[in-house]
Amino acid sequence: MTKSLKVICPNGHLGFAPLKTESFRIAVEAGTDYIAADSGSDDIGPVPLGSDTCASPRAWQEHDLEVMLLAARKTGKPMIIGSAGDTGTNSRVDMYVEIIRDLARKHDLAPFRLGWFYSEVDKEAVRASIRGGSPVRGLDGRPDLDEAELDATDRIVAMAGVHPFRALLEEGCDVIIGGRSSDSAIFAAAALHEGFPDAQAYYLGKVLECASFCAEPYGAKETVMGEITPEWVEVTAMHPEQRCTVASVAGHAMYERSNPFHEYVAGGLLDMTNCHYEQVSEKTTRVTGMKFVPAEEFRVKLEGSGRLGARFVGMAGIRDPYTIANVDAVIEWARTQVRERFGDDGWELHYNVFGRNGIMGEMEPLKDKPAHELLIVVQGVAPTREMAEELTITGTRQLFYARLPEVKGTAGGVSFVFDEVMEASPGCRWTLNHTMAVNDPLALFPTHSEIVGSDVLETA
Amino acid sequence: MMTTKKLSELAKTIRSKNAGTDKITFDVIFRERDVYAMVKRSGALTRASVSALFNIGDNRITDFVEYDPAYAIKFTILRPRPSGSPGDPDIFGAQQYAPLLDVDVTVDA
Secondary structure: OOOOEEEEEOOOOOOOOOOOHHHHHHHHHHOOOEEEEEEEOOOOOOHHHHHOOOOOOHHHHHHHHHHHHHHHHHHOOOEEEEEEEEOOOHHHHHHHHHHHHHHHHHOOOOOEEEEEEOOEOOHHHHHHHHHOOOOOEEOOOOOOOOHHHHHOOOEEEEOEOOHHHHHHHHOOOOEEEOOOEOHHHHHHHHHHHOOOOHHHHHHHHHHHOOHHHHOEOOOOOOOEEEEEOOOOEEEEEOOOOOEOOHHHHHHHOOOOOOOOOEEEEOOEEEEOOOOEEEEEEOOEEEEEOOEEEEOOOOEEEEEEEEEEEEEEEEEEEEOOHHHHHOHHHHHHHHHHHHHHHHOOOOOEEEEEEEOOOOOOHHHOOOOOOOOOOEEEEEEEEEOOHHHHHHHHHHHHHOOOOOOOOOOOOOOOOOEOOOOOOEEOOOEEEEEEEEEEEOOOOOOOOOEEEEEEOOOOOEEO | OEEEEEHHHHOOEEEEEEOOOOEEEEEEEOOOHHHHHHHHHHOOOOHHHHHHHOOOOHHHEEEEEEEHHHOEEEEEEEOOOOOOOOOOOOOOOOOOOHHHHOOEEEEEO
């Protein structure tokens, strides 16, 4: 019999929406060697990293952690979580570690070893790399990082590969909470720890990371099971109505990625160019032909976010066809009033005109054919709350007073759902999407562990 | 006999989504191999046609791939600004695919 390992993934972004318990229960009963999920994404924009907050309600994150922890401890199988709390910052790792401790107490769990690692990077370490002549290289067309852009950054996380997970598995950890990590590394670390080859291990991670997104028909947050041998990876849908087909598994290789053939991780490249997909049973597809190319230089991806300022939001509607045809002049009037009050710079004002090109901006092919009514969303960003609020009120309310020469309606140029502006999350910007060279794969990811449960207190 | 169909009549899936913080990727996926092959042959989806449809320079298209294992045509563009910057109306990049639905494809009837 072929030696194999099974890993299940119940959620492609733990806590962002709660996992579905029925397919998870089926998977646990079918038997698995590891339970793993990623909790992070850069999809959620720069605000959670810039302001060190979560994008997901804590109750949903606790729900998923509780379901997974109870199954893992009942079966005695390791549980691995990556990118704690959406961003994988230190405070989010600490929060998840605390949730696991609380759950162990609540359920009176027998003692187990809890491990965790951090992923935040000190700005000064990045500055030292730049000054030391090792450029922090830009990804996706960005220039190499300079110190001005670094200074504009509030928080940086490094994307861990398999290394800190493997170190904690070596220590015998039963539950691992990771800082920011590559989705695929969480699963690959388990397979590598058990002695499976790189290519199959990273492919296992790649196919499992988004849970049921690799199955059909569409239905998110359902559990899938991956099985790895030295020759192949199989993936099986656990929901009674879902299947993993050649089309759904091959199709998933494209999802959220610019290129379906290559997946870069810390330490190398998973090459899926010659992958072969085969339907081996109704719910299971087998994949062969993957390759892994180790990197010549060990570079770690960095994500950074910088706070631009406080942010307020206002809204205004337009129904008059003449005003709709001249909406750019209306906006320019309001901008001019803002300039007269606050000067030419030191603030940002953004107008999204829904009903014309609010969603696609300059890419909208129909931007010359606006609808019969428009909604303008106004965002103002400034260094202080007070200034952002006044800026946004000015930029919104002055739409009402815009002076168009031929307008018939002279009692007010826009409609208001409410004549106020609302405080939003701070304005933030992705400042780092870069890579930095490091000598030691563990250097940026300090690990810790302790025994948890049944009132045992021991820290390693 | 040649006739014209909308891409939305031929494809199973037409979608867009972030690929990292600086890019949006588009997937057009077909159910049948022959429909996929026909759309490839038609030339309706190319770097040039996509560049014209979305009013962007060719230098903003970072990848354009015909992905045979999934019967899919896939391309990726650079965003005008990183996702979620103030003023970005589509943080997930999930509603940028709509113009693809109405692309005319010349097919063998």
